[in-house]
Amino acid sequence: MGAENITSVTDFILMGLSNNRETQILLFVVFLFMYSATIVGNLLIIILVRVDSCLHTPMYFFLTHLSGVEICFVTTTVPQMLTHLMSGNGAISFTRCAAQMYATTCLGCTECLLLSAMAYDRCLAICSPLVYAAIMSKKHQWQLTSASWAIGFFLASINVTCTISLPFCGTNHINHFFCEQPVVFKKTCVEARYTEPVIFVGCTLILVGSFSIILVSYGLILYSVFQMQSKRGRHKAFSTCASHLVVVVMFYGVLFFLYMRTGVETALDSDKHIAVFYLVVTPMLNPFIYSLRNKDVHRAVTKVLRRLDFEEKT
Template sequence: MGAENITSVTEFILVGLSNNRETQILLFVVFLIMYSATIVGNLLIIILVRVDSCLHTPMYFFLTHLSGVEICFVTTTGPQMLAHLVSGNGAISFTRCAAQMYATTCLGCTECLLLSAMAYDRCLAICSPLVYAAVMSKKHQWQLTSASWAVGFLLAAVNVTCTISLPFCGTNHINHFFCEQPVVFKYACIESRYTAPVIFMVSTLILVGPFSVILISYGLILYSVFQMQSRVGRRKAISTCTSHLVVVTLFYGTLIFMYMRPGVDAADDRDKQTAVFYIVVTPILNPIIYSLRNKEIHKAMAKVLRRPGFEEQT
């Protein structure tokens, strides 16, 4: 194949979720509502944790970072997806596509690591309550979150660099609604001998590593819970972990399906349908799941609503 064809692709056309105009308008309305609710819900959690001193604990410290990641995550894809649904045109330049790949991959890696840090925090709180305050100091909290962000940036750089270094010389129509690294990779016309193994290894590392930490942490938590004599203590321990387990199941289940399937040659509708769960559904469910049965969040909300300034406005 000639060099002029190898370098000819300068933009991609995102096929999107539907080609039907009426369906596109309907999806625009639905996703606009979900995007707005995601931003408001996660921002509300951050504000509540900031203003209520009762929530200044390691668990809520990690939760604010998770909410911040979710806000950034949906913002890297949401506005563009909404614009494409309105215009009916899914064109995106190669540069913007690469930037979006990096942003989503970085934030996805960071979320995986933050979820494992949250599991580690719960394990310490339940299994070693006497040393919990000393071990999970403010310094240690910042070290864990900083490491999550740093490793996310690094691993995303490896995967995305391996992808964009490949030539794209065939069709520029991508069967997806945003530039996702494993999907874009399938459209490369020449595959380096080492590129696919490196990408698969990094994807496996960022998924299996944190997931193993979560499984070990909750294994230890379950063991400690069954050793408890008090039913009230058991109920409280299980209650504090249930929300996190639901989020982990939703997030990891779909990511593992997408990123740990070597040998799939072409993108199909399953890729974008799966992506809807962790791009649109999971971010909006996080604030709901973490606050629905959380009495501390309820109390913080009640305090905010009872503030004089708020009452005067209402």
């Protein structure tokens, strides 16, 4: 491509979900409600685990980190989207776009790894209950979560650096509501002979690697459950895994559909609508999924409410 067609991009225009002003206002109200529910729900999970000693277990330790990731995930994208919906202007600077790409890629990678760590934790609890406490010590919990964050930051650094180091050309309009790394990558105007494989390998390592850990963990869990003689034991094992399994199916199902399609022109309009699901809907639903049928969380909520009621009376 000729040098005259290559430009130094200083900003992008995010086209958003709709150009209709009435629809934008409606989406603003809906997403503001969903964002508020996401923050409140995930903060409630974190607070309950902190204040109730009965929830000081590895499963809830990982859940607090997952809730923290969800809060950061929506905060890096939704407030900006709300601003664009209210103003009707989707302009974003190149620097802010790059920062958003880095944050969302890092948090997405970290969430994948945390979900696999939670599956590993459930596998140990069900398959090796006698040595579970010794293996899943506090030190081991911190090692798993620290590794999840560190690997997420590392792979995000590689992917985003590979993207922003390439020249951009043509229109600066992006058919999306946030700077998603694969979408921004499509705006580059040189043949990324080495860069694209590096990005694809990074995404594959995270998605396929973490999902493989989850599959193996649940395979071992199923094997152990079917060996149990007690129906009560089977029910308890399934109930402890059900919430996590629902979240995994929702999260990975969308990510595999969006990210593991190479060499095919994707329908960006449908992609950005699907992205709403894993970016806004899933983080909002996660606290409800984990607490809806969770008796430990119900007891913790009751205990906190009673404590607050007692303090008001005194």
